[in-house]
Amino acid sequence: MLEFLKRLFGRGGRLEAKLDRLLVLQEQTEMTLEELVTAMDAETNAVAAKMDKLSADLAAAHAAGQAPKAETIAALSAISDRLKALGADPAAPIPPAPEPAANP
Secondary structure: OHHHHHHHHOOOOHHHHHHHHHHHHHHHOOOOHHHHHHHHHHHHHHHHHHHHHHHHHHHHHHHOOOOOOHHHHHHHHHHHHHHHHOOOOOOOOOOOOOOOOOOO
């Protein structure tokens, strides 16, 4: 497609330079759009599963008349941070997952 556009618009000019830059950017991109969508889907599904578990924990604590556990609140904060990080850096749209907290 790129070669077709170059032939269509000739060898000179700004359009060719822009197309060349797009080609370089495409080559530098490590993930295809399909790979990115698949990775984002997997990441958001993992986050949703954690949210479901925490929601059940909160509902159980509420039903028992208890305050939410500090661990549950911390886990919700970590999930919020993770969601904010997804897509924030176009060069690394899916940052590495944080290391799991050590259990005492």
